[in-house]
Amino acid sequence: MSNGGLCCGSGPVSPTDDTDDILFVGLQGSGKTLLGQRLRTVYGKAPTTFRLVTTETNGSQDFRIPTFKGCPFKEIRIRECGGSMQPLWRNWYSRPIKAVVFTLDVSDPAALAAGGVELQRVLQHPELSSKPICLALTKVDLPFTATRAELDLALGLCDLQELYPSRLRIMAISSVRSPEECPELEALVDWMIEIKAGDQTVLSAKKN
Ligand SMILES: Nc1nc2c(ncn2[C@@H]2O[C@H](COP(=O)(O)OP(=O)(O)OP(=O)(O)O)[C@@H](O)[C@H]2O)c(=O)[nH]1
């Protein structure tokens, strides 16, 4: 499996010199790696055998996500910080990233409270105060997932959306589904493209 550049090892983990556009954070096993792999297939060529198997990200890794034909840039650069590196996520917040995607596994009730606390920390971190955040509710394909009403109750998502109306976007994602089966995957890439372009009209080139 090719995951782009892998940055891990025994030494202290520090941000790389590469410029990343988007930061992926979220608890261990919440679906960042599979989402990065899946997003590459939205406008890129889907591999004949898409592998659902991932390994834990010990450190960080990057994903290059192809954009659509006619987009002013060829790719979106994503940096995933492994859930096991949570105390070090903040090292990336001061980098010139443009937005953050926070993954929350809605099939794991035991992890919801901890995920909600981390989401609040991301939203309130001073280095990220001007950055758009996408809350990706992951694994929505699984049979027993928290409903949106349950999430509103447990995590106060409605209140968060009212508090950060233009900054917080919430999407329900399944990375085991194809982009045709889960249109939110394309919506997420388009959200990243708009943010990287700094121009909401950039998506109009898609239809030409
Ligand atoms: N059913 C289902 N399984 C998923 C989905 N996304 C991820 N998984 C599975 O959940 C497990 C963990 O996914 P990862 O993408 O490795 O999670 P991660 O957030 O990168 O974890 P760390 O690297 O440890 O921080 C893997 O077995 C994935 O195949 C999804 O949308 N649906």
Ligand SMILES: [Mg+2]
């Ligand atoms: Mg990972």
